[in-house]
Amino acid sequence: MTTAASAAPFDYVVRGDVLEGAPSPGDAFPTTTLTTLDGASVDVPDADRYVILELIRSADW
């Protein structure tokens, strides 16, 4: 369970190149469910953890 607390301001972070149409920090991110290669489901958002998504292409690993 989560709750809002007395909050210090947080500056949502956007870095890198400007990209019109990309999701904006501070906004709700579209919900989705991912399936990892080992078959595990990952809900986005995850009620228990932050989710870090790294979008890559194979050539630049």
Next chain:
Amino acid sequence: MRDWDSKKDSVDAAGARLVVLSPDAPGVLREAIRAKGLKADFAAVDEELWARWGLANPKRPRLPHPTTLVIARDGRLVLRETHVNYRERADAASVLAAIAAHRASGELVEEQGPPAPEELDWDGALTVRAARSGATVTLTLEVAPGFHVYGTKEETGRPLAVRVDGDPGAATPIPEGNRKDLDGLGASWVLDGTVTLAVTLSKDGPATGDLDVQLCTESLCSRPQTRRWSAP
């Protein structure tokens, strides 16, 4: 990817999970992971996903722009870093720092049993007394049990800071704090109990000033605040 792999423990400690999204077929991904000894969780996804998120490379729609996203538990996007140059990437340490800052902001925190946040006596959690002897003012901070403030090595919360009205030359050494590993929040540098600060004045006259301080418990933080002090 090796940057992230080397920080897997830090990702776990930050209360986060990393998933790497690739347009490659599962078999290709598995072979690359095996060959490179990667440890992160991978998901093979199709181009529809990044197109829906507005992150597809318009010149090569099958590929996403290299992007790092952090989504909080309440569904808000905490961080987006996108580079159109495939050679540029978000630095894992800076991403973890953003997560730590978001957690420290208290915008979404775990309830860890009583007392509930609204029952915490934030106003009574800190008292500040000032006493003067010659050119030295002693500030005595009494931090209530269960609360802490921050020393100079703290990088997420607001460390203590002292200002003296009309005396920019006044000096106040602040302790660096004691390292405390907070579950899921990483390390903090805290001060608790009785904290004594010696302010050395460089001018005569009544001494008044401000103390910047942020009070936290192991799971919650108040907004940074400024307390007035006076030592005639």
